[in-house]
Amino acid sequence: MNDTTPSLPLPPGTPPLVQLKGIAKYFPGVIANQDVDLDVMPGEIHALLGENGAGKSTLMNILTGIYRPNAGEIIIDGYAKEFASPLDAIAAGIGMVHQHFKLVQAFTVAENIHLGWDKTPKRASAQKLEARTAELAAKFNLQVRPGARINELSTGEQQRVEILRVLAREARVLILDEPTAVLTPAEARELFKALREFRNRGNAVIFISHKLDEVLEISDRITILRGGRKIATEQAEDCNPRSLAKQMVGRDIVLADMRQRPVGAAPISSEPVLRLDTVSALGETGLSALHGVTLDVFAGEIIGIAGVAGNGQRELSQVLTGIRAPSSGRILIDGKPVARANAADFVEMGIGHIPEDRLHSGLAPALSVTINAVMREYKKPPVTTAGLYRPGAATTLAKDIAGVADVAVPDFGMPIRNLSGGNQQRLVARREMRIANKVLVAAYPSRGLDVGAINTMLKYIVELRDAGAGIVLISEELEELLNLSDRIAVLYEGKIMGVIDNDKVDIDEIGLLMGGRQQTKEVA
Amino acid sequence: MDLLTGLFSTAFLAGGVLALAALGEVLAERVGVVNLGAEGLMAMGAITAIATVTATPYPMLGFLAALVVGALFGMVFAAATVWLRANQVLCGLALTLMGTGLASTIGRSYSGMPARAVFERIEIPLLSQLPILGKALFSQNILVYLIYIILPVALHYLLFKTRHGLNLRAVGENPAAADAAGIPVNAIRFAYVTAGSALAAGAGAYLTLAFVPSWSDGVVAGRGWIAVALVIFAGYRPIPAVMSGLLFGLITALGFVGQARGWPVAPAVLSMLPYLGTIALIIVPVLAWQRMRRVMAAPAALGEPYFRDVR
């Protein structure tokens, strides 16, 4: 659905609402931004496009006063400004909705809206705050529940709270960082409608994304960042996905159809290697997270799990890998039921796991690279013989893994957190793929990686599939799922809404299922 | 006085130490900083009060001097933990060692002497005629009124009914969110850690000027630690914190009554009751009610240093 409303015609000589000139920002070992210029006019939706690590979020953190730039100027409405703290940016009319919401989980919606706001009355009882919140919601036409606690809300609702908070502060520049990652296709359309209304009132939107189609749909102009530098600013109507991708990555990328099997690849098995049979499970908080999930994983196949994050994906991957015991139902591996959940046993049986927050649960950041690398194989020879752990053998194994993962490690004894996030992820992925000869459960494997690394990662997954493993691919990127999976299951509120053959897939149908609507026709 | 009135009277008096220290710790922990130096701060406050009162016989001056000393130490602690972002547990332990050691050293010349001037009783007209409560609560010294009535109500109002309270609680829950909302995280942490330290030292002054009232080596006897534990039990809220202090005062009072009446339990065992009681209070509620864990939940960012400009 393309927007047909043109952006407002501006009187000549109107200064840009926001102008960034020559911005630079450095972190230990990394140049996050270098010599970046950006200007945003009133009445436009301006997209900031670039792959992971290109410097988009950093640049916006500078614009919102969270980071101080190492060089460069910020000019608002023609006047140079220094943002010593987020307060200054807010006062200048800049508001940002971050990718990871800056909401206090234990507080209510009303409390979060009124946080740090000088218009909040000094005597602020809960009722007063909730009443004011209801007024604001009505004014900006955003549905929120003032008295609900944030940890009870869906991510879509939380995003609305964030947006309302920003709008209430009379922001004229609304910055959104990867907003559709947590939305169903329908919710994304609602968001775009609201953004266009905001723009048409003479305000500006800066839309950060790495999704080409989305960016082309919503924006008036597009600025592309790569490696911390600005590559170009284009009018959206002059661009197409191919040209944008090339500018984003710096070279032509060819997206192969990953579903094609090469000659000699393992066929899809007739019996599932891993099966969940009406499995239910409780989540971290003790509330039910999975309800009666039945899922089959066949060898030599990739089954994709679609769904907005927070609908049970974490518990699903934990149940599939033995970290979490189901509260009811059975797990069958190669047709035999598993007696008790035990992550170590599942590893023995050849089930690997690339976890969702790999840097936190897949690694011990303070321990050495070696210790982290052998985490899946430390019990067996050559790393451990007769109860004795051999550091030499461990280091050899670690070097092996690092070599295959193409990660340069200066010192295997140093804490693994000294490596970059991307390198850490590659090590984890390789470590898992080594032991995953039956099943690999990969949760959001491309998160945090740039396009080149993503391609490599997906290639490895496909190789694993061709060697005969079954892959469970949990992802929030529908494109990725469509490109790779043989079947797609949709997860919503802990239930499998439907499992669809990729050949017969219909994006709108998946969108509906992701949003909780029932399947209209059953497809095996 | 009959037994019940006497018991409660002692309970309020004894519990005041813990209640005041607990209030100070609530302030610090609500902004996300765990201050394990409470014990050392109490010791410093105790000796400061005695020293001041020996020089000039005005107990209120002693109390204020203790507050100032507590604030000074608190600022050093805050500088290390909030600005420099050093490990809070280690700095707190260090503060306790420093405070206790320093107070013992200074206190040698004051050991055993009764305080030259103490806080006298002030009877509140009308209210002090109430049965039991009248003598127990409303015929006490002025600090008791401060600790049990004025401060908890004021702090409760501040924390939960004002804009400023909302902001400061956010600092303890999610400093990144507070920062993004424009709240000065470091300034608020610094201020409330200092204020909390002042109150902890004030509790020490109360100990030597109103409760014991004198100084001796080891007079604090772990009360600072009990106060830290009570804050957990009280769910980081001012009014329950003060009530827990009173509960402890009651246990202590029972011990005194037992000794006075010659109960067949060794005094040393009676002295153990407060510590064993505290341990029970921390463990039992969590075991008994799973839901308790969420109700009594600590501010989510408690104990974590906040780095803004770091990836």
Add this chain to the structure above:
Amino acid sequence: MLSGLRLQRLPSAHPGIALGARVAAILLALLLASIVLEISGAAPLELGVQVISATFGSTYGIEDLCLLLIPLLMTGLAVAVGQQIGAWNIGAEGQFYAGAFSATAIGLFVPGPEILILPLMFIAGAVGGMIWILVPTLARAYAGVNELITTLLLNFVAALMVYYVSTGPWRDRVGMSNSATPRVKAEIPEFWGLVHWGLPLGVLMAIGFALVLSYSKWGYEVRLSGSNPSAAKYAGIPVRRHIITVMLLSGMVAGIAGMFEIAGTVHRLQGGISNNFGYLGIMVAVLARNSCVGVIFSAALMALILNAGIILQTQGLTTSAVLAITGLILFLTAIGDELAHYRITRIKI
């Protein structure tokens, strides 16, 4: 160009720099203490000379130093072991008392030849320490209750218990003192001069733990569980079981420390038997960055400081002052540890 310099925080401090920060912290603390001494009239340089000559000037002095080293090494080891699983055992003081208490009970009331009684006392000390940390351990393992405060509060209970028995039921009614028990006959044989076999045993224990942690499968699992329990669970490691085992071991070591003190050094149970060894043990472990082998060296340093305090008691310095200086060292070490993460870099424009 000065404008090209930036202060950056690294995710990990370089070990060499962290060590340097520690040394700087200790020196700075001693410097500050000297300044305070100077202001209050004492002459720090003279005192320093006095300490050095008293300590190293005679074998007697070195023996005294070693006798202090033993309990500090053991309590430091106890805390360091606890830290391997991420537990803060602040209760080493109480476990020390509990170990001393149990060992004395055997020593005073169980008849038998020394060759039988000594091992029994050793076991009693170990078990006493384990019992003393049991409740905090279970509370941590099954209810997630922070062990810092529970272990610490038990310190006071243990001190009261020892005070009670040594001035009450177990009081030495024959001898001069009425605040200590009679002399326990079983004695740990001497190793060198006055120094008993507790020292080499303690050193062996420290090395033993270090070896097991680095070279066994169990050690790997413990280190992983201590560093990141979620990663350990993800790897299928039974974290809860390891928490219990390691915390009990930590208590055991502190209890043995108490037994060594009774059977090797003081031979009587009395109120002040622990010279704050439990708390100083925390300092020892922190200075050694929780390394089981490192505690041998930081305990030696701590023994020097404590010994200095005892020597200077004749000059009016109390052990409380030593405690205060130790606190200052800990404070500056904590700051130094954090500052060691920063480096000054030149930005290439």
